[in-house]
Amino acid sequence: MKEPQSWWQKLQNLFKRIGNFFTYEIKAVSDEQTVDPTELSVWQRIRFYFNVTISSLKTVLLILLSFLIVLAGLGIGIGLGYFASLASQEEVPSYQAMKNQIEDSNESAAFYFAKNDKLGNLTTDLIRTPVKSNQISPYLKKAIVATEDEYFYQHHGVVPKAISRALLSDLTGLGTQTGGSTLTQQLVKMKILSSETTFKRKAIEILLAVRLDNYFTKSEILTDYLNAATFGRNNKGQNVGGVEQAALGLFNKHAADLNLAESAFIAGLPQSPSVYTPYKQNGTLKKDISAGLDRKNTVLFRMYRHNDISKSEYDAAKKVDLKAEFQPKTEPQPENRGYGYVYNLITVEARDILIDQLIHEDGKNVTTVRKNKDQYNTYWNQADQLLRQKGYRVHSTIDRKLYDEMQVASKQAAPYLGTSKTSTITDPVTQKPTQFTEYVQNGTVLLDNQSGAVLAFVGGRNFSKFQLNHAFDTKRSPGSSIKPMLVYGPAVQNKLINTQSMIADFPVSFHGYFPTDFGQQIQNRFISASEALAESYNIPAVNLYDALQRGKNTKKYMSEMGIHLSDKEYSELGIALGGTKNGVSVLQQASAFSTFANQGTHVTPHVISKITDPSGKVIYQAPATKKQVFSKSTAYIMQKMLNGVVTKGTASTLSYQLPFSESDLVGKTGTSNDYRDIWFIGSTPGVTMASWIGYDNFYGHNYTLNKSSSDANLTYWSNIISALYKTNPKMFKLNQKMKQPSTVKTDTVLEDTGTKSGAITYNGANAHVTGKKVKAYYNDELPKDVSYQFGIGGTEKNYKLFWNHFFGASNDYGITSTYTGKTVRDPDDSVEDDASKYYYSNGSYGTYGSFGSGTYSGYSQGNYNNTNDSEQNNYNNYNYSGSGLNSNSTYGTYSSNSNTATSYNAYR
Template structure:
């Protein structure tokens, strides 16, 4: 101890040296001779060195290494940060260069527009109204707002409002760092000017691009307008929670009325502070619930009010005495009592819902594309899709967009009137006692025969009008756009005959077999389980909608191999499994098709073989008139001109002498020779269709029951004629409104590559010879008819001249042709056992219901769908089944595609229900029904 005290100078020098070395950690000391860092380490001590010398040596080495490494890291960070900042500023500058500079008037229109919800228009700039919303707003002028409220907002939301020029530089830096590092996705700190830009011009998303544009627009806004104007517009635009009627409040005037029953100019200091605190989190600080009742705990809003008061005091807006007095005010006693909002009654419910859904979908896709993401992938992600759904919905409700539809008000009104007049004749209503799924109480529920109709412009794809259902006040489900039903035989022209003509497989007089036939256990029959037992021309088979010929043609086409491309070009997408099943030729789809899809696909035959994507929204603009979206003119060549012409000849036969010939009884105000069409009926008259087209327009109509609550109602045998009369009445009403859209004078001229030939009606070929019973027999007798060919020549007769048919069938034909009496062409009824397709992988089953057994017969192809809620429940009758499809469940449940809870008295908005079978787990099977009609 003494030796240490005797050498204080030596220890002091060592301590100084130690701290000096520590200080070198942060400094460079360069040796001018070696140009090396002064932290060069001394020679390593020898074996005789003391522990202190060794400690100092290793300490210096460690510190020197750390210092060098840290200096390298700091240097790299500085370089990287400079690079990032440079790139960020460059990107910011590029955005500034790309972004259109808005004019003063444009920005003025947007920030001062009080109708923030989207405005909807019919065609021809005919305003329908604004998007329905519970947000109420009453704009006021600056002198109609309490000075206390203005000061409270500035002190709370933007204390440097009167000093900055639209933005605060540190906020810009924070936004850039947040976007680069991913730390703090909520950038916060936006000025009132930026918030106004976000509310009135941009979306609230916080991507760097939108943040950069927001900054640019905020600076420009501050340059165009005074602080008083900006503050007033902000106070008119901001949301302030819910009022005593449960309505969302926009603007300070409605906030003052809804909370305190007074105008904004009359608000006291305490009341102003309370309202000024709401924009930060309106749902948390508002004192009212969605029903308008006062919350049990309103302390959050009151605490927020005190925070606002303190900031006003700190900002020198109020004195300490005012601050203390305002804190003591009992605002709870001033809150308004619960009240009932006034109900808004207006028509066009189907139109409002449709335009809202269509516009929102358009904006969703645009937002996704703007962010450089794949639309399909985002739509398949529930979380991502919901994010964009909310953004698009916010744009529609807050940005004052103008949405222009293609719907013609006059045409739409006439269609509703005609549909309403004839609706009682579509079929009988069915009333039953059911258990309400919400209240669990028994209630009477009436099912009506529903109808869905779509009127399209063939050349543009514009939807001119539609009928969504019987009564929007009772059933909001849009049967024209949102429900998918079995298309029945109405699918045949698009799926079977069109592709067959285009591939030169058939001509108008090609003979198709209609005999009993089994395709690996699948037995199709014609309507009513009949079999014609003869060869039938393609034209007659289509006109009379015989099923067996359609299946034979589809089989000859190779099923989906030659048809899928055609269908997809016409906007219809089906699975490979559906294409692989022959029953698809008769409408045996898994989910079915919408009326819009049917009308759009069929319109191809009246539009020269080109398909135009259908649309309801023509364009969307912002309040200044800037076009944000315009419907693209998307046309796809589906069929050749020759195919289209030939199909028009064949489809004309459906109306002139086929299944739609009842239209010739004077219901149409012009010659039916101007109409081509196709009927369709699914099994047991469950779905009835007619699609008719003139050169200018196409109109498709469907009727049937929704079959909610497990009902199994079908239409009667006269339903097809009823639907044709219904269709004709609507068409006549539209024609009287605007005959020009029908373009009756525009008739397709025969293309040069359509060839004609007079052929034998019996064989569809030219006369010739065949080998009959061992000798050549001349075939030239019988009637001759004109046949149209797609760029091919008529062929001479051969023994097997048709499509389909067995050796037995051809022998029966030739025996009859050469004079033998037999059963050729004698219509029979198929009475054999209906055998399911092997692909069904289920056996016919018996199940118990109401004390007796009933056979649940299987249908041609598809999966078995006979269960409900996990048990074998159903009716007690034997199901006679033919054709194709899956057995429709006798105890069906609704299928909800939306997120809203099903309510029998209010199927809201765009929620889609489907009325096909249910599976054993109790969920909707949504399976196909057999198509067995015309």
């Protein structure tokens, strides 16, 4: 008698019979004999076709499985090869190097002046106090291990299974995000690498974690982790780094004195500090702190499961009311430190360097990323994190002694730069009326000509109120200080002029644009290039730029000197007088101008000389980026001409204020319309210093300086240069004057024409031209023969006036005149176009008005009616909307309003 079958046995037999049915085999009588399916019964045919299908699927599956095995092997091989290549490329850090990095408690970047002179550390609200292993509660150590890395004492820095699980989750999107990082890996990430999760950085992280585990004991690694990890905020609202400050800020205890419940709460914070911390940003307790308390209980359970605590300890710790132990809000002590402009500048410059490095490491284009707001913000945050967490040393080029001297001299000169302006404004915070005083601000940069290093600077007045750095961060109209770089330098380089080339200074209109010299004047004569630059006459500069634009590319030179303007700006003649759309910075001006003192070579300016990690490894070195913009002969000739600005031109008042000979200095002044911006840039063979003064014009104000401001700025410049010379005279390199290159030719020419003596046709007859001669410097060429039209610019009428005067007629040649605003057509001047009308009578010249900064409407005065003209012109309501712009530069709650325009008359 058979034993009764269980339900399980019956189920197995049923499946067996089903399997036998569907695995029926049809055997051939012999190898040659085949089975005709049509001769089989219906069920036999079903079984036959099913069997064939299954056999085919088995074959396909075997092939697919083989392919997957080969593919997996290939993938593992490639992965191991990639890992091996990284291992071979990665420099093996020494024990001491890793020790310095992981034990460095001051994680924010350290800033240095030049000569390894410590400035301080990057200001951050993260507070940290490192402690030793015996100063940390054993409960806290166990809680961290049980929560963050339960196999900490068994693995060798990494857990391969956990890494594989995390990798599979990342690739497939399946499963939970487990991370796969050990405490050792997390320490590497916090102290050595960035937190970005690229495969390359992850591979390097694994390599370094294994090395770290090999170099240090588990106790050392755990202690360093507990000193490095972040733990949310304390009762002062500060970010907390390390367990000592976490214990003090939460429970007013040292880390060694924490009990089990307190240790579990702190151990739960690193997973998500912002979520689990009980404090808000202002230091007050959150209304709902349940997330942190629940997390504490999770930590306790893991400690219990890990056999770190008993069941009774677990139950007792769960019942502890930690809310009653949290400390009440207190105010942090305010930090008072100097060198605010320097701190901010180094921070910005270092962050920008790291941003570019991170972008390059990811194989992306810097320009493209910077144009993408989201991508740029990602790299900005990564770079900022590196500065605040990796203990970098940022070495600047700023010399503390020179910087201090400049601040003292600037402070002493401040009251004499101009009057302060007080007005009633609406407070941006309270929205109530309040009194606001605006001072004349200044920005100054001292630059080493040969290296491009910024040696010192003045960022402005009163950093505590106005953090805007006027030396680096504001862009203002350069006025005539742009003429050497934009007009005269390129003209000499292209052999368009020599030092004595004559340029027209007569009334002229360029399709409605009427330039005038300073004070609406016209010289009514031909002027040598040297005198035109020394006295900063505007009409010659515009005439010369107009001639340059007919075949030469001035944009090339400006770009190579670090000043980038638009094609539209270059196309407008007002650019020759500083009529830019957005303006230029003081640093840009100093850097571009230094090209002439550096024999035509431009060196990219820099503030950061190098950045190192805590081990001393250099991760950035300032490149020596040099570009030969002008030939040595051009630089030498420009030095000759620019020295005239100081000896007999617009900056001649410096001659009795300098601590050294005026022959050792070249310079250029600049004044924009209505005295809105005042400049002076000066160079010795060693250094260049540029200074700017003006109002910020916050809140839409339109304050301007007065006529004496240019002299005030020159006095300010000389006071600073005198203080610097007393501190370090060697840096001026006064004994290293440039020697005259062989390509610079000299000859004597006629003072009146800038040419050789000779004959011309005058009034239908030959006339011999001779007279007083002067020395001229040429860029590898010879002086030209005299001709009737010998200069640059000027009309037939202008040359007739000149030659009549030259041969003895009494006329108005060389008599300075002023535009009056009265404008009529002159039928005798055939080159004058219809849109450009002026009238010459008794030394008076008319114009539509002075094109000032910004957009002016209805500024022309009077009725322009001329009964002798076929047209009757009434310009009383004439509106001119030039290429003006309100360029707003915002810092904090203040907005700096810098008005610039592209059409200028009154610059010098």
